[in-house]
Amino acid sequence: DQQVKQNSPSLSVQEGRISILNCDYTNSMFDYFLWYKKYPAEGPTFLISISSIKDKNEDGRFTVFLNKSAKHLSLHIVPSQPGDSAVYFCAASANAGKSTFGDGTTLTVKP
């Protein structure tokens, strides 16, 4: 049973436009959600997170939205830049230390 799902394996957007990456979860005990970006041959880089007591968190070009009733979160990147092209992982945590990652979405930003 996959508790964190990223249903879109890939996404392609034009430079300057908005990128929206989606993530769904099934475990209502998750209380902290994160987005990571990963380039090939590198470890994941932490981007932004949100606690379950909030519905939005913003950091520069990155905004994460959480809809608890729908068990859905999304990452908005605006404006998108070619350097944003990478694999994006959604992750969730319920118990201290335990993490569950989605399968990832490959974002391609075209110049």
Next chain:
Amino acid sequence: DTEVTQTPKHLVMGMTNKKSLKCEQHMGHRAMYWYKQKAKKPPELMFVYSYEKLSINESVPSRFSPECPNSSLLNLHLHALQPEDSALYLCASSQGAKPPWFFGPGTRLTVL
């Protein structure tokens, strides 16, 4: 210093070899983690150390043996691995045992 470092970067070993992966962080974090990532798959948690004590073992086979000599260092000892153990092994750390987790660049392991 906001980095997690891992050595070696690449490792090739036979099924009878014994080798170790090393991880170091100087961020003052008190929790450290080992993850395994196969190609086109998400990272999978293997072990969690919190305050130098093993707190989570995700039913990992005993051919993988973690060690935390101190709060900055984490090792993963490998013995009698199988070819299917070939993967990217990622180390991470966090303040306390809560996210966010900060990852190292990983060790690419190939078992022949």
